[in-house]
Amino acid sequence: MIILGIETSCDETALAVVQKNGDKIDVLSNIVSSQIKLHAPFGGVVPNLAAREHLKNIIPVLESALKKADKKPADIDLIAVTRGPGLIPALLIGVQFAKTLSYAWKKPLLGIHHIEGHIFANFLKKSNLEFPAIALVVSGGHTQIVLIKKMFDYQIIGETLDDAVGEAFDKVARMLGLNYPGGPEISRLAEEFKKESISAKIILPRPMLNSADLNFSFSGLKTAVLYLIKNFRQDRRLSAEDQLPESFVREVAYEFQESATDVLIKKTLQAVQHHQARTVFLAGGVSANQTLRDKLKSQIAKKLPQTEFILQPVEYSTDNATMIAIAGAYRWESFSPEEKKVAEENWINLQAEAQIKLG
Numbered sequence: 001m002i003i004l005g006i007e008t009s010c011d012e013t014a015l016a017v018v019q020k021n022g023d024k025i026d027v028l029s030n031i032v033s034s035q036i037k038l039h040a041p042f043g044g045v046v047p048n049l050a051a052r053e054h055l056k057n058i059i060p061v062l063e064s065a066l067k068k069a070d071k072k073p074a075d076i077d078l079i080a081v082t083r084g085p086g087l088i089p090a091l092l093i094g095v096q097f098a099k100t101l102s103y104a105w106k107k108p109l110l111g112i113h114h115i116e117g118h119i120f121a122n123f124l125k126k127s128n129l130e131f132p133a134i135a136l137v138v139s140g141g142h143t144q145i146v147l148i149k150k151m152f153d154y155q156i157i158g159e160t161l162d163d164a165v166g167e168a169f170d171k172v173a174r175m176l177g178l179n180y181p182g183g184p185e186i187s188r189l190a191e192e193f194k195k196e197s198i199s200a201k202i203i204l205p206r207p208m209l210n211s212a213d214l215n216f217s218f219s220g221l222k223t224a225v226l227y228l229i230k231n232f233r234q235d236r237r238l239s240a241e242d243q244l245p246e247s248f249v250r251e252v253a254y255e256f257q258e259s260a261t262d263v264l265i266k267k268t269l270q271a272v273q274h275h276q277a278r279t280v281f282l283a284g285g286v287s288a289n290q291t292l293r294d295k296l297k298s299q300i301a302k303k304l305p306q307t308e309f310i311l312q313p314v315e316y317s318t319d320n321a322t323m324i325a326i327a328g329a330y331r332w333e334s335f336s337p338e339e340k341k342v343a344e345e346n347w348i349n350l351q352a353e354a355q356i357k358l359g
Ligand code: KG4
Pocket: 010, 138, 139, 140, 141, 142, 165, 166, 167, 169, 170, 181, 182, 183, 184, 187, 284, 285, 286, 287, 288, 289, 290, 317, 318, 319
């Protein structure tokens, strides 16, 4: 089957055409129009600006996606769109666009949970997965450990009590005077620090590393960075406007990344052990982080060699519509004829939701 995926939950207008034959998935096109430049001056995504930009770009992005895939509307079997969670003005554009296409093209429509999409990005690599699986979900809005007992059966067994880890990367980057979004910047500077091969002197806390549960907390780590920078400025008589020396910024970026990844990995391994998981996934924008990928991979190989670790290509870590199309295809194929009938009515019934539970 051929699926058109649509994702507009945040600041990427993304459309993809994906083909699924049995367990074989081919990405025919994957177009992502990023709004990073538009939101950068504000240090974060402005919801109404994002919606206007989606509105401007969504038809040209659809045209490119169809053209690149060399497909016509008549070739599409299913439309899958992110229905939430996310920024409501942004979601509404994608959902209304998908409903309009579904109506005009007479194609069934499915609304997909954004995080389920991130999880299904991993199906690009391998489809005959063994359950139970553990997914570490790390994005700008979510930090969760999800137990997947079987296909579509999700249980959140650990999560952040305050900030999402991606949000912490972005806020720490801002404190260090780096550009938005901060995750990739922190990651780049941390890699530079590693190449210098000098041992780090800065030590940051690992919040909740030894707590008995599988939860996280990143706001204390963020505050620790704030005080570190404050003290550094005071000691060197730097004003709040003075730029921080590059060597200091690199070292803070490195140590922050080490701290965040240490806690994420320790809790994930605990969850895998406790639930005897056969498979581990990494999902969400922060899974683009090379240190997180490498550390988790090597820890699993070392401590849990029976567990398979699945990782999607980096370009499918951050928001994209391929992941939404894949999740839509798997959902559709699991449907009974009655459920398929319901999906055919989604051109009128589907609603965008800012907050929805995974499952
Ligand atoms: O999944 P995503 O694209 O959007 C949401 O659903 O939130 O995730 C975006 C988050 C941002 O916080 C961004 O800074 C972070 O993912 N991110 C990274 C990296 N690339 C993106 N964080 C750490 N290292 C990266 N290389």
